[in-house]
Every structure is written in C-alpha cells, then in structure tokens.
Amino acid sequence: MSSFDETFDPTTPADARIYDYIIGGKDHYGPDRGVAEGLQEGPWGDDPERRPAVENRRFLRRAVRFLLDAGIRQFVDIGCGLPTRTNVHDLAHEADPAARVVYVDHDHVVVNHYRALLSSSSTATVIKADARRPDEILDRLRAAPLVDLQRPLGVLMVGLLHLIADEDEPAEAVARFRDAVVPGSYLALSHLTGEGQDPVHVAQFVEMFQSAREPMVMRPRARIRTFFDGLDLVEPGMVDAPDWRPNRAYPPPSGWLVAGVARKN
Numbered sequence: 001m002s003s004f005d006e007t008f009d010p011t012t013p014a015d016a017r018i019y020d021y022i023i024g025g026k027d028h029y030g031p032d033r034g035v036a037e038g039l040q041e042g043p044w045g046d047d048p049e050r051r052p053a054v055e056n057r058r059f060l061r062r063a064v065r066f067l068l069d070a071g072i073r074q075f076v077d078i079g080c081g082l083p084t085r086t087n088v089h090d091l092a093h094e095a096d097p098a099a100r101v102v103y104v105d106h107d108h109v110v111v112n113h114y115r116a117l118l119s120s121s122s123t124a125t126v127i128k129a130d131a132r133r134p135d136e137i138l139d140r141l142r143a144a145p146l147v148d149l150q151r152p153l154g155v156l157m158v159g160l161l162h163l164i165a166d167e168d169e170p171a172e173a174v175a176r177f178r179d180a181v182v183p184g185s186y187l188a189l190s191h192l193t194g195e196g197q198d199p200v201h202v203a204q205f206v207e208m209f210q211s212a213r214e215p216m217v218m219r220p221r222a223r224i225r226t227f228f229d230g231l232d233l234v235e236p237g238m239v240d241a242p243d244w245r246p247n248r249a250y251p252p253p254s255g256w257l258v259a260g261v262a263r264k265n
C-alpha cells in the first residue's frame, strides 16, 4: 500500500480536485484541470450531462434521498470529495435536522474544507482517514460516536473503489463495513467500468491518471457486483448510474459508470 502524501501538493493532480473541476467546483489547480479537461473530451462526447462525474454526483443525491426515505438518519460518506453545492449533510438535514453525517477522505484539502464548513455543526463532521484501512475508520467512529453503529447506517462509497488498487483489497474494505453495521443498514456504491468500451479509449482514460496520486482501476461489471456480496441489492439492482431510480429523463447513460444500493438484511 503506497502512502498518501500528507503535504499539500498542487503540482500532482488529485482525484478530489479533478472531480471538483468537472462538476463545476472552484477548488482545483492547473495540473488537476489538465487531467479534467482531457477527460471532458472523453469518448462520452460533448454533452456535459453524459460525463461520468456528473452521472456520479446525481446518483449520489438520488441514493441519499432514497436512504432518507427508507428511514436512514445516519451516514458515513467514505471518499466524500470536496464540498460542493448539495452535500450529503444538506440533503440529510433537509429531511431531518437531527440526521448525522460523518465524512471521510484521505485528502487533507478535502478534510480542511469540510472542517471549515462544519466547524459549528453538532450533527456532521469529517475525519481524515484511508478507506484502505477500514478498521481504523470503524475504531474512530466508535470512539467519537456521532453515529451509532448499533443503529442502521447508510454507508456511501460513491466514486471511491475505482481509486483503490486490487492489491489494496477494496472488497475487504467493503466487507469490513458490511460486517460492522446492523441489519437495516445500506451500502450505496458507484464504480467506473471500461466494459463494452473501445479498449483504446479505456487505455487512454487510465493513462490520464498516471500522473495522479490515486490509481484509476476500471473493473468489469461482474467484478463490481461482487462488492455487494452478502447484501441485497434494491431495485433496479446494479445498473448504469443514470438508470438507478432516475427522478427525471436523463440523456442515455455514458456506460462508463455503474451504481447500486444494497441493504443488509
């Protein structure tokens, strides 16, 4: 497991800032924009609505609303990314001002932004931790119980696992959370896939992340589905992200991002 650079380094593209640029945020630097602009000219065409990053953020919002409707009132958002216009705590507090949210990211720029944003909040917080060390995250959740692991929890791993190499055992990270939460808890997950795409485009996409701090690991759909093992996928199962319970008509999916929500029964 390579360690994540602890210092602030604007010269190395970071996924949090690349993603922030693509979804219209303001916290990015030249090298991040270089990667992001390459991705915007990607094989999904010019329509901004078909960018996987845009599909991803929309899925996140729909999934959180679904979990709120299902009665979930506490969330752990792992690989939360930089705060943007509508964040998980905004959605949760719209539904219930007492809902609890713990954000987790290994990027200290992300963590600093959330610290500033949540400095006066008693219902939402952020911790700097690495998803590749799930037990550390679980220990910290237990030590500072803003969320109660004895009650149903919404675990969000949205746009995260394709940034974790096979050797760092992403399935094990998911399984540790699955085993730690009580029945009635949910996992929402999205993941990039190159399956069915032109291999040249896939190679170009992965290549663009060569200079970035996190790897880009495209996985086939069947492999991504195994991250839900031991859980029951809710309808419509794991699908192209825009097809997951759309709340309006979307353009055809890019086909590069799959997503699903599953319940521990």
Ligand SMILES: C[S@@+](CC[C@H](N)C(=O)[O-])C[C@H]1O[C@@H](n2cnc3c(N)ncnc32)[C@H](O)[C@@H]1O
Binding pocket: 015, 016, 019, 056, 057, 060, 078, 079, 080, 081, 082, 104, 105, 106, 107, 110, 129, 130, 131, 132, 157, 158, 159, 160, 163, 164, 214
């Ligand atoms: C694409 S962003 C996703 C943001 C948000 N979850 C969303 O879906 O809109 C991925 C985030 O995961 C974070 N990340 C990547 N690898 C991580 C790891 N091993 N542990 C914790 N966070 C990680 C990055 O820093 C980045 O902020």
